[in-house]
Amino acid sequence: MCTQYTEGGMSRRDAQIRIDLDSSEPAYRQIASQLRTLFVEGALVPGDALPPVRKLAMDLAVHFNTVAEAYRLLAEEGWLDVGHGRNARVVERTAPKPSEANVETHRQKLRQLIAEMRASGVPASRVRKELTTLLEALES
Amino acid sequence: MKLIQWGIFAGLTVLIAALFHFLPRLRKRNLYFGVTVAEGFRESEEGRAIAREFRAFVWAGTAITLGVLWVMLELQQTLLFSLAANLQCLVGCLAWIRAWRRARRDAVRPAGIRSAEIGQASGGSMLGLLGLILPFLGPVGSAAWLWSKYSELPVRYPVHWGAAGHANRYVTKSPLALFFTPLVSVLVLLLLVVIVLGIRFGTRRGTSGERAGWALRFRRLNLVMLTSIMWVASLTTSVLSVAVVLSSRTIGTLMAVGTVALLATVVGFAVALTRMSMEPTGGADATPDECWRGGMFYYNPADPAFMVESRDSMGFTFNFGNRLSWWFVVLLLTLVIGALLLALGLK
Numbered sequence: 435m436c437t438q439y440t441e442g443g444m445s446r447r448d449a450q451i452r453i454d455l456d457s458s459e460p461a462y463r464q465i466a467s468q469l470r471t472l473f474v475e476g477a478l479v480p481g482d483a484l485p486p487v488r489k490l491a492m493d494l495a496v497h498f499n500t501v502a503e504a505y506r507l508l509a510e511e512g513w514l515d516v517g518h519g520r521n522a523r524v525v526e527r528t529a530p531k532p533s534e535a536n537v538e539t540h541r542q543k544l545r546q547l548i549a550e551m552r553a554s555g556v557p558a559s560r561v562r563k564e565l566t567t568l569l570e571a572l573e574s
Numbered sequence: 575m576k577l578i579q580w581g582i583f584a585g586l587t588v589l590i591a592a593l594f595h596f597l598p599r600l601r602k603r604n605l606y607f608g609v610t611v612a613e614g615f616r617e618s619e620e621g622r623a624i625a626r627e628f629r630a631f632v633w634a635g636t637a638i639t640l641g642v643l644w645v646m647l648e649l650q651q652t653l654l655f656s657l658a659a660n661l662q663c664l665v666g667c668l669a670w671i672r673a674w675r676r677a678r679r680d681a682v683r684p685a686g687i688r689s690a691e692i693g694q695a696s697g698g699s700m701l702g703l704l705g706l707i708l709p710f711l712g713p714v715g716s717a718a719w720l721w722s723k724y725s726e727l728p729v730r731y732p733v734h735w736g737a738a739g740h741a742n743r744y745v746t747k748s749p750l751a752l753f754f755t756p757l758v759s760v761l762v763l764l765l766l767v768v769i770v771l772g773i774r775f776g777t778r779r780g781t782s783g784e785r786a787g788w789a790l791r792f793r794r795l796n797l798v799m800l801t802s803i804m805w806v807a808s809l810t811t812s813v814l815s816v817a818v819v820l821s822s823r824t825i826g827t828l829m830a831v832g833t834v835a836l837l838a839t840v841v842g843f844a845v846a847l848t849r850m851s852m853e854p855t856g857g858a859d860a861t862p863d864e865c866w867r868g869g870m871f872y873y874n875p876a877d878p879a880f881m882v883e884s885r886d887s888m889g890f891t892f893n894f895g896n897r898l899s900w901w902f903v904v905l906l907l908t909l910v911i912g913a914l915l916l917a918l919g920l921k
Contacts, residue, residue, distance in 0.1 A: 455686030472692065485692060492878040493690035493778050495860035 608869020635665025674869035712808035776880025
């Protein structure tokens with residue numbers, strides 16, 4: 435009786451997304467961003483089905499369109515297969531070859547993020563530790 | 575006899591007044607009259623003043639109701655007597671709305687953090703499904719039994735008994751008269767099933783942190799309560815359905831046991847839900863204050879939830895911004911009016 439959104443009996447109980455409606459970033463972008471993180475970190479793998487738009491919207495107390503827009507964005511990026519009448523499914527995605535300009539853009543973002551952490555009082559050793567942990571999780 | 579009748583209603587009226595009296599204290603810690611407030615607001619000068627005013631209205635309404643009930647009893651106005659019994663609840667609701675308006679001045683904005691599990695689906699267990707289906711066997715079984723004994727049943731039999739246990743209303747045997755109680759029972763059970771399914775599949779699975787666990791426990795307890803009510807209601811109405819072949823004394827005893835069982839079930843769960851509501855982690859859910867009308871009715875078309883945690887009681891309430899809720903109201907009204915019309919057709 436108990437159904438899982440994932441296939442093959444796999445349960446992704448630790449996969450959780452968290453949004454802040456008071457943030458200046460639109461809710462659909464926050465949802466997309468957090469799901470993308472779960473895909474990259476392997477918490478959700480190709481073949482896994484995402485919750486129906488209605489269910490996720492209800493749990494997050496946002497409009498259906500907000501979740502639908504996030505799924506659409508991820509589908510455009512190649513992460514999801516969204517078809518009518520069935521749950522969105524994670525698909526195998528070939529990462530595009532990054533251009534130098536693209537890498538530079540992200541480097542700037544990382545620098546800004548690290549500067550924000552340092553400015554808010556996080557010591558350099560802690561920043562290094564956090565980055566190492568994230569990289570290790572990504573590689574494993 | 576008149577004094578006993580008044581005494582029973584007066585006792586119930588005072589009990590309801592006491593519930594209203596303690597209602598502000600029995601709610602979630604960051605909710606006050608359905609408004610999200612700061613943690614210590616209810617102990618503040620303004621918080622206490624709101625509660626004092628609310629209670630003054632409630633007790634004044636109670637005193638008026640008791641007086642009106644006595645006058646109606648003296649005038650032997652049965653219909654007006656029944657209507658007067660609702661006067662207190664009306665006054666209580668108006669007092670609540672007044673307190674809600676006043677508390678809104680000190681409302682704080684709820685946190686905008688929302689979270690959701692991605693991999694955990696909401697399914698149902700076989701046990702839960704059986705818990706919903708089996709209560710229907712009571713009215714259906716009693717109806718089948720009545721049908722098999724139809725020719726042996728008396729032509730005229732009692733269907734209503736007074737407080738002293740004496741039958742005071744009779745009907746002539748007919749399929750409608752015999753199957754009326756099982757039919758109403760099935761309809762009531764169906765309504766309860768809709769509410770159970772609404773809570774199971776049409777509410778949030780919980781938000782983040784400590785509250786996630788609390789929300790799941792709260793939801794589970796509500797589901798167990800509703801399922802238990804279904805079972806007790808099924809047993810009680812099944813006995814009532816076959817009352818035609820029972821002696822007045824047996825019916826009186828069984829109905830008393832059924833009523834006590836139903837009350838014990840409701841009170842027991844209400845106490846458990848109240849205690850749970852007062853736990854430190856039982857904060858407000860993700861519903862915006864501005865979508866609560868009068869602190870009682872939730873109307874938010876942007877929220878896909880069919881039901882949400884209630885702010886004026888211990889359970890769940892409908893999101894009237896969801897079209898399904900209006901269909902439920904239509905269904906409820908149809909069933910109530912239909913049952914009344916059928917009852918009027920019995921002679």
